[in-house]
Amino acid sequence: MPPRVPAALLAALLATAATACGGAGAGRGANGSSLVVLAAASLTEAFDELGHRFEAAHPGLRVRFSYDASSTLARQVVAGAPAGVLATADELTMQQAVDGGGVDAPAVFARNRLALVVRQGNPEGIRSLADLARPDLVVVLCAEQAPCGRFGRQALERAGVRAQPRSLEPNVKGVVSKVLLGEADAGIAYVTDVMAAAGAVEGVPIPDAHNVVATYPIAVARAAPDRAAADAFVAYVRSPAGQSVLERFGFQPA
Amino acid sequence: MTPSPPDRGMGVPPAAAVVAGVGALFFVLPLAGLVWRAPWSSLAAELGAPEVRQALWLSLVCSAWATALSVAFGVPLAWVLARGQFPGRRLLRALTTLPMVLPPVVGGVALLLAFGRRGLAGQWLDAWFGIRLPFTTAGAVLAATFVAMPFLVLTAEAGFRSADRRLEEAARTLGARPGAVFRRVTLPLVRPSLAAGAVLAWARALGEFGATITFAGNFPGETQTMPLKVYLLLETRPEAAIVLSLVLLTVSLAVLVGLRSRWLGSA
């Protein structure tokens, strides 16, 4: 029986993968009425919502998002992509952007934790990280270059588990989609990703002792075409209103 | 008697030469950029890394298999499209060219839905034969074949169309049965088209990224072909990515130049 694929999630998968191949869809932004935000893949759903609300509060201003692995986005900003804002899933990649002269003064705006993502109904009966070592399971992880990949490895180390992944996806949404489509049995993603795909996948919590807290910084890009709009967006994300939106999607406060 | 000057023919109109020059720059500049930024000093070290050799080997193996499969299935398909008379022929031809216009990732998604573990055909492959294609080298070959075969089918079909049917008739009057006609007359006649199609298919298969990463995944030694490796290296060690790009470029150039004169006739 083919899995039920929420249309929105499939569209997100395609969009994410398409941008993964083609680089950031850099906005025009020349006339200042458009703002481009590069955000880690795990922020997809939350930032889409934040974007709608921000546009409603600032009529005439369009916000466009490009979601990908933080490492990819940091590279693009350093290379001079005309983006306004960069939000990553860990401080290491943000530091790369700072070092490369792409952004100024990042600030942490949210936190996230890892969770196991398994197929709807958990047919394989996965209970913990230790199950990822089972040879009969098809496990996918993030590639090391992405924050979720680094964190996932850390969690596995802490739990003393040796997993045999069948694929190393370039970003976390890739992990989720493989599980969602039924190709993989389990993967390591963020709590927020499991929430976003609720109904199509299930989550298995990872105990705090093994879990890794991901810290999400946000910063205005130096090459931002419309500095005021970028500052306003960052301020909105860090404001109580923005924080409550993030909380609704499963993020923890900064 | 003084020898007459060589006949230059019409010569190239200046306007055309300028436009052609810009077009040529389009190809030359990106490659020149690669060469210019290559870390020549650390070249040997990068090339020696085992995962680099692994990725290169995997790319060559996958593209070779993809080309072989494209030829094995594509030539009969091209023959049927060129000579067959059946309803739906036009639709079939459109379908075989579809992968060329489809974004590769969309192709990868389609392959998943067809051959994935829960896919249309994939679920039966798994249930009856225990064959699983995603996350395997076979899956990477399938993805590469999917995007590369149309090139072969298209050129081969054109070749079959333009082959002189009268030569085939002559062969029949000499006593050749249809199979022998195909082997001894038709195939040799279309060999240049087939060769050109195979080279195109191979080049396309070598560079395939989107369908591979979507359908087969990414794992070193299993499914991580060169393009995938370059993509991932770009984030951590750009110099290594440049080196790998150069390797791909050199290998492709060598094959294209070497094959062209031998199989495609004099240029």
Added chain:
Amino acid sequence: MTAGRLRARIALDRGELHLDVALDIAIGATVAVLGPNGAGKTTLLRALAGLHRIAHGQVVLDGEVLEDAAAGVHLPPEARPVGLVFQDHLLFPHLSAVENVAFGLRCRGAGRAAAHRQAAEWLARVGLGDRLNARPGQLSGGQAQRVALARALATEPRLLLLDEPLAALDASTRVEVRRQLRRHLESFPGVRLLVTHDPVEAIALADRLVVLEGGRVVQAGTAGEVTARPRSRYVADLVGVNLYPATAAGDRVVLAGGAVLHAPGAGTGDVFARVHPRAVSLHRRRPEGTPRNVWAGRAEGLDLEGDRVRVQVGGAVPIVAEVTPAAVADLGLGDGGEVWVSLKAAEIDVYPA
């Protein structure tokens, strides 16, 4: 034993062409099917070779049924002991001369060495023993045609078909190749049939002529018979005589348009009336004298033929007259205009249609 005989009735439709031909050919005589383009000559040959299916009729060679439309028997070309020499030779461009000639032998199971040996012998027989390894592209037109002939002969067919064998050659090579071809044809031990639109080629190569027009046989016989007594406009034009289908009534014949010519001893019934252009006299004014057939016409065209001029005269009875250039000048025929024709009754050859 019915060896060495082709009995065929071939009836088929192809586009605008309705072909219906009956043939009975034995070994020993080369038959040429002569006709204008579009008459169906090539279609006939291809049907005999099995490249077209027949709608009605049958093809029997040496007692073996190659095709029978009614019984649904159709031997494919590769199963027929038929050799076909094509108009454009159609040599395989990717094979050398000897490989081309050996092709048929190898298809029938001969080993490479044996096939090449036989092929080399055949090429020597057509005078190309020194061009064994040449590619078709390196051969001249005449050489290519000889290789094509050797290729067809090498499989030792029992029926040899040639499609306009000399048409693709230029005038100078044509004469030489024609001579050699005649030799080869005469030594061929099977039934042989060629088609052509060139009467010179037909007469030079064949013993019997079959004239094909619009898919039907209009005349057959030896070259002499056919040219002496043409039965169609086409042959009449080839031979260069005036021909009128008519109805005979004793000492006169009534032409299709109603005009009457005096021709004693014409007999009765449907006839052809043949008049050689030399027998026609032209005058500026109505002539007097013995000729019983006199009428007025209009000089419509002049053709120089060697040291003679052929004058096309239009009118109630269109006719072509052959006169000297001096006569043309005397009569002032150059500017057209009315001219009187006189024709002796004795010069009209009448024969049954």
